[in-house]
Every structure is written in C-alpha cells, then in structure tokens.
Amino acid sequence: MKNILILLFVILSFSAEARLVQIIHTNDLHSHFPSYLNNTGGYARAMTKIKELRNAANDKGIEVLQLDAGDWGDGTSFYLADNGADSIRALALLGTEITTIGNHDHILGGKVLSEQIKRANVFTKFVAANIVTTPEMELDEVLTSHVDLEKTGIKIRVIGLTTSDNFFEYSIRPGEITSPVTVGEKEAKAAKDAGKELVIALTHIGLWQDKELARNSSSIDLIVGGHSHTKLSQVEWVTNKLGKRVPIVQAWAHGLGVGSLLLDISDNGQMKVVEYQLHEIASPITPDPEMEAFIAASAQRRNNLFSTPWDEVIGHTHTPIRGYRNGMPGWGKSCWGRHVASAIRKASGASVGINVSGFLGIGKAPGPVTFGDIVDNMPHIRKHGDQGWEIATIFMSGWRLRILMAWATRRGYSVDFSGFGYFAENEVIDPKATYRIAFPAEMAVAIKGSLPEYRHYLRGLKFTGLYYWPVMSEYIKTNSPISCP
Numbered sequence: 001m002k003n004i005l006i007l008l009f010v011i012l013s014f015s016a017e018a019r020l021v022q023i024i025h026t027n028d029l030h031s032h033f034p035s036y037l038n039n040t041g042g043y044a045r046a047m048t049k050i051k052e053l054r055n056a057a058n059d060k061g062i063e064v065l066q067l068d069a070g071d072w073g074d075g076t077s078f079y080l081a082d083n084g085a086d087s088i089r090a091l092a093l094l095g096t097e098i099t100t101i102g103n104h105d106h107i108l109g110g111k112v113l114s115e116q117i118k119r120a121n122v123f124t125k126f127v128a129a130n131i132v133t134t135p136e137m138e139l140d141e142v143l144t145s146h147v148d149l150e151k152t153g154i155k156i157r158v159i160g161l162t163t164s165d166n167f168f169e170y171s172i173r174p175g176e177i178t179s180p181v182t183v184g185e186k187e188a189k190a191a192k193d194a195g196k197e198l199v200i201a202l203t204h205i206g207l208w209q210d211k212e213l214a215r216n217s218s219s220i221d222l223i224v225g226g227h228s229h230t231k232l233s234q235v236e237w238v239t240n241k242l243g244k245r246v247p248i249v250q251a252w253a254h255g256l257g258v259g260s261l262l263l264d265i266s267d268n269g270q271m272k273v274v275e276y277q278l279h280e281i282a283s284p285i286t287p288d289p290e291m292e293a294f295i296a297a298s299a300q301r302r303n304n305l306f307s308t309p310w311d312e313v314i315g316h317t318h319t320p321i322r323g324y325r326n327g328m329p330g331w332g333k334s335c336w337g338r339h340v341a342s343a344i345r346k347a348s349g350a351s352v353g354i355n356v357s358g359f360l361g362i363g364k365a366p367g368p369v370t371f372g373d374i375v376d377n378m379p380h381i382r383k384h385g386d387q388g389w390e391i392a393t394i395f396m397s398g399w400r401l402r403i404l405m406a407w408a409t410r411r412g413y414s415v416d417f418s419g420f421g422y423f424a425e426n427e428v429i430d431p432k433a434t435y436r437i438a439f440p441a442e443m444a445v446a447i448k449g450s451l452p453e454y455r456h457y458l459r460g461l462k463f464t465g466l467y468y469w470p471v472m473s474e475y476i477k478t479n480s481p482i483s484c485p
Helices: 002-013 043-059 077-093 110-120 180-193 207-215 289-303 335-348 371-377 398-410 441-450 452-458 468-479
Strands: 020-026 063-068 098-100 125-127 146-151 154-162 198-204 222-225 236-239 245-250 257-265 271-280 313-317 352-356 367-370 390-397 415-419 434-440 462-467
Touching (some): 043 289, 077 110, 077 289, 098 154, 098 198, 207 236, 207 245, 245 271, 313 468, 335 462, 335 468, 462 468
Parallel strands (some): 020 063, 098 125, 154 198, 198 222
16 A cells, blocks of 8 residues: 555656656766776766666656766876877767866867867767857867757756866966856856756866855756765755755766756746665676777777887886775875875986875776886876876975975875985975975976966976876886885
C-alpha cells in the first residue's frame, strides 16, 4: 500500500502541466582522460554514467540538457594532443551541449583558444558573457555570451560567466574579463525581458562567488558552477535579492563526479527541483569502450610529440610524487616539492629555487619514474612546442626573500624553497645580501600582465631558456633514487 501511495504521489506531482528537463553537468575536467590509479574518475567511466542517465531520462520522455562549467583544458599531458583540440573533442564525445570558459582554457591566450575550438570542430557551444575580446583573438567567431534553446517546450537561456580574478586575466590580454556578478545580473535580466522561462548561469567562478552571484541577482533561476572543485552532494540554496531561493550545483572535478538535476517548470514559469544527485564515478562502473578508444588514440598523438619514449624509466623515487588528490591540488610542502625547487635552482645557477605545490599535476606512489610521469606532474606550457614551463630568475634582497617566505607560509600557499645546502628554511638568510631566485616563468608573465603593482619584485628578470621537463629528467637521472633526509 505504501509503494502505491508513493507512486500515486509521483504521478500527481507530474501533472499534465508539468514540464520536466534533466540537467546533466560536469566541471573542471582538466583533460583527466584516464581514471585515477584507484579506478575513480576519468572520462570513460563518466561517459558510461552519462549515457545511463540520458537513457533513463529518454525512457521517461524527459529531455536532457548537458552542461560543463569550464576548465576542460590544461591539467594533464592530454591537453598537448593535437594542440589542445583533443580536450574539446573529448568534451563533445561526453555529450556536452554547452560549456563555459575556465581560466585553464584560455591559459595560452584568446587566439590559441579560438584556434583550438575551430580545430576541434564539434557541436558543443562555448559561452562567456564577461570576456571582452579583441579582433586579433578571433573569439567572436566561436564564443557567445549565451545560448538560447528549448527543451520540453521550455524556453531556456544559458549564460556563460568566468572568473575575473586578475591573476588569471593576464592570458586574455589585451582583452578583459569583467565582473561575473555584474554581467550575470545584466544578462539574466535581458533573458527574462526576452521571455526566457529558465535562465541558467553556467559559471566558472567558484562556489563562494556563485553564492555572491545568486545573492545579487533577481533573474537567475539556476547556477551550474565550477572552478573551486567543490564536491556538492546536495543542492546549495541561496536567497536572491527578491527573496527567491536559487539552487547552485557543482560536480567536483576530474570526472570524479557527474551531476544530475531534474527540474519541473510549470506553465506559469515556476521552477521546482524535483531531484538532485551527484554520481560518484568509480569502479564497478565499466569504462565506455568508445571513449577508451579515443583516449588511446589521443595518447598516441601526445606520445608522438616527444623524442623520449613516454614510458621510458629515467630513475626511481623513494618519496611520493606530489600531485592532485581526489580532484584537489596537493597543497602542502613536500619532499618531492623541494626536489623540484632544487632541480630548477641547480639548472639555472640560482641561489634559491621555488616550487608552488598547487602547480603540480598528477602524483604517483614511490617507485620507478618515467619520462611521462615528469610531464604529467608539471603538464603546463606557455605555447605548444615548449618542453614544459620555462624557468625564470630574478634578483631579490635577503630581507625581501625572508618576507616572501614568511608571507607564503602565513597565507598557506605551500611554497617549497631550496637553496644553499638543501632547504632554504634551514639556512640563515643575510638580509643585506642579494640572491638569485629561480621559479616558473609563468608567474612572471602573470605578474607583468595582471599585477603591475608587483612588477618591482621582478628586478633583473631573466628567461633562462631552460624548461621543466628536460631539467627534471636530468635531475632525476643524476640524483636517483629521490629521497629526503
């Protein structure tokens, strides 16, 4: 009797006036094509779950809208395959209809982003209302502020918004990224004025700013977010400035989660969240064979970029290779991080080397280290063809170095320092001396492009012509096995 009553309630809830739409969403995939070593995450298992969700919705006559909230690009070595186009093709293969642009998607510049999208040539639409482009980028050909569509007769507008954090803005210069909160409200009002019944903000601004967006909005009905890699197992509700509750969802990162949101839009435009679930992607979910075949082909395209065999063992480590864990950066100082700092210090002839743990990619347990492990552990490039990030050096006085080290520790930035003997922290720094500091050149590019008030810290800036992958490979060969006292 109880089950019959529940079934009757569900039938009555979905009356003839009810119009249902299923939102399937991902975010911060970062080209993590393969699963983690514990069989969690990855595109192939995520694709199996997405197909399952789509089929279940289709069987009930419910239309599906599949969204991605950005950062599908830079993050692993697969972003190198076919100049980044494979990352977009994989996104489309998952079934993504609309995606926004994350800071890791425009990291190589607006022109490169437009070239990648054109090269991939997929059905997926790209939206970002608060990116102000220049003609040289040619982004206007592939990027729009929003997409209008209908599902189950519901008039929908999806508005793209990306982070305006000025540290990430440098790669879009001479363009600009404006406030997502201000632009989001303006775009949402225009959508309502145009008669849209469901206005979705597809954002890459992080959960904290998603809440700020909702609080300052009068017209956004739903926020599908990314950027903070938040594992939201339940809908987050925020009251907007008209007293209406706005739902926010986010689906973790790296294919570790796929979100599924069932909405009921009544004929008078009222939205109801019928059901939400964050599906964790792990064994025993079977990897999708079509995606597995794509990943294998992409791996071959990536491997062909290098003269060194991808799986060639170049040394051993007794300490774990620090990297992402469960979709989050491996923040914190580490033995591995100090070795990275030591490698760039020694290669550049600097006094001190700096490694920021948040820049590290895929980690690994102690054991053999392959050339591919080195690339995936620091998979970032400034332009295609580079051998990793370039190493830069600057000159810094001892008293400023001490301030930097104290500030980085206090702010929790997990910066590893190497100098003099082994650890700079263990040495007495002469405040009157001048030290040469080695660090990722991308930090200098970002400071010069977006943080001009800090340019005075770049005294004597030199781009060394040395790059991370060959530097780390040589260091491991010379110092294997890698260990710490």
